[in-house]
Amino acid sequence: MIAALAKKLAAPFPGTWDRNYVATKVKTDPLYGAVYDELRDSHLPLLDLGCGLGLLAFYLRERGLAFPIRGLDYDPRKIDSAEKVAAALSHTALDFATHDARSGLPEHSGNVSILDILQFFTPAEQQTLLELAVARLAPGGKLVIRSGLRDRSWRFKITVFCDYFAKLTAWMKAAPTHYPAADDFTRILSPHGKVRIVPLWGGTPFNNHLIVLEK
Numbered sequence: 001m002i003a004a005l006a007k008k009l010a011a012p013f014p015g016t017w018d019r020n021y022v023a024t025k026v027k028t029d030p031l032y033g034a035v036y037d038e039l040r041d042s043h044l045p046l047l048d049l050g051c052g053l054g055l056l057a058f059y060l061r062e063r064g065l066a067f068p069i070r071g072l073d074y075d076p077r078k079i080d081s082a083e084k085v086a087a088a089l090s091h092t093a094l095d096f097a098t099h100d101a102r103s104g105l106p107e108h109s110g111n112v113s114i115l116d117i118l119q120f121f122t123p124a125e126q127q128t129l130l131e132l133a134v135a136r137l138a139p140g141g142k143l144v145i146r147s148g149l150r151d152r153s154w155r156f157k158i159t160v161f162c163d164y165f166a167k168l169t170a171w172m173k174a175a176p177t178h179y180p181a182a183d184d185f186t187r188i189l190s191p192h193g194k195v196r197i198v199p200l201w202g203g204t205p206f207n208n209h210l211i212v213l214e215k
């Protein structure tokens with residue numbers, strides 16, 4: 001099932017690089033499946049911050065979740081690609097826009113996702129973004145985050161190396177700035193509800209964790 005989904009999601013992307021990236025990501029990274037598991041029983045709209053190519057939105061639609069999804073990213077190339085792929089897949093209630101999350105967030109009430117982008121923010125910017133995201137959760141809503149965590153593990157060293165490599169190849173516009181530690185999430189999020197932090201690296205060598213706040 002995953003191989004067929006990866007093929008379907010990759011096909012509408014225009015360039016070979018993006019097609020290979022999407023297929024590999026869907027097949028090897030447990031990220032989108034984990035977000036699906038968190039949101040499968042929700043009907044609330046989703047705000048996806050740093051949505052990249054829009055892959056989370058397409059994945060959730062293909063697995064039958066119909067709530068409205070708004071994806072924001074500061075890279076216009078990725079937003080342009082996401083809009084074209086949304087049209088090609090004929091998905092409805094998807095909206096993508098170019099937006100720098102450091103300049104604040106639009107109005108929203110529902111669930112919020114922040115996947116693999118916090119490392120581009122300073123500690124102060126991370127705290128501000130998390131607080132703005134919490135303020136946009138509806139009652140019963142979830143803030144679903146994935147982040148590499150700063151610790152002493154070999155996984156953390158590989159995570160940092162690969163993020164610098166992504167900048168070198170121009171896949172990412174920026175090099176990483178700062179990785180949050182588990183304690184940062186507990187400190188900032190736990191006043192607002194129940195916080196869970198669990199490993200989410202699957203078959204990858206990265207120090208990725210899933211952090212979920214249930215309001």
Ligand SMILES: C[S@@+](CC[C@H](N)C(=O)[O-])C[C@H]1O[C@@H](n2cnc3c(N)ncnc32)[C@H](O)[C@@H]1O
Nearest residue numbers: 050051052073074075100101102115116117120
């Ligand atoms: C590693 S990618 C993750 C993409 C997507 N969240 C996913 O998991 O498929 C990180 C994304 O964050 C975006 N990003 C980084 N800094 C940002 C900012 N200040 N505002 C909005 N997007 C940002 C990048 O353009 C990139 O698409």
